[in-house]
């Protein structure tokens with residue numbers, strides 16, 4: 001469907017998934033203990049939500065999570081919460097595909113819920129750990145996404161997905177997140193979006209990712225969390 005046949009005013013609803021905090025960011029466990037990782041996850045989420053909520057074409061933000069503390073944070077900044085009933089537990093480990101399945105099932109259900117309730121809205125699944133995201137780059141990506149049905153912003157490693165868009169009500173979001181998800185999204189027909197969007201593409205899973213994000217400049221909540229942990233990157237610069 002062309003943009004001309006859809007609603008004139010672009011409207012997007014952003015979905016952000018966060019798993020249970022005790023199981024989050026395990027790849028940072030060599031750098032931070034559980035409490036510090038939890039604080040960092042919430043800070044990066046806070047910065048990500050603040051930026052997308054400020055983008056003019058974003059009419060709704062929903063955090064998809066089974067975690068009560070994440071849900072509280074989401075509500076406190078004006079986001080909706082879609083309760084993901086899939087806990088990360090011993091029977092649901094990533095290497096058995098459980099987490100990946102739970103994440104994608106929850107995102108697909110949330111996307112359908114949004115579309116049922118908000119006619120004609122574009123749906124985006126966005127990573128929660130984008131502390132260097134700028135509103136301008138997300139707005140540009142949204143505009144680029146609206147030129148075709150389903151599209152993807154590949155992450156800075158070239159293997160993962162920073163954001164997945166469906167801008168045609170007839171095309172399901174069909175999320176396929178998890179390791180190597182960029183290829184799965186592209187192979188399933190999502191159009192790659194080109195653009196110089198370093199903050200959008202820099203999701204943080206490892207200490208190297210955190211350094212890359214700090215080099216770009218991170219948002220205020222993440223900055224405060226890292227300062228409290230006295231974690232600095234060698235090439236750190238400001239957020240200006």
Ligand SMILES: Nc1nc2c(ncn2[C@@H]2O[C@H](COP(=O)(O)OP(=O)(O)OP(=O)(O)O)[C@@H](O)[C@H]2O)c(=O)[nH]1
Pocket residue numbers: 017018019020023024025026027028064065066084086088099100102103106127128129205
């Ligand atoms: N709601 C929900 N979110 C999930 C689930 N699994 C993963 N996520 C979120 O999806 C994003 C990518 O997940 P992962 O890369 O598996 O987890 P992570 O916490 O970022 O990092 P690692 O623990 O190091 O793998 C993160 O924001 C997760 O919190 C799930 O089952 N349900």
Ligand SMILES: C=C(OP(=O)(O)O)C(=O)O
Pocket residue numbers: 155159160161162176177178179180181182203205
């Ligand atoms: C889940 C994903 O991200 P990451 O493992 O990088 O957090 C993904 O890119 O699909």
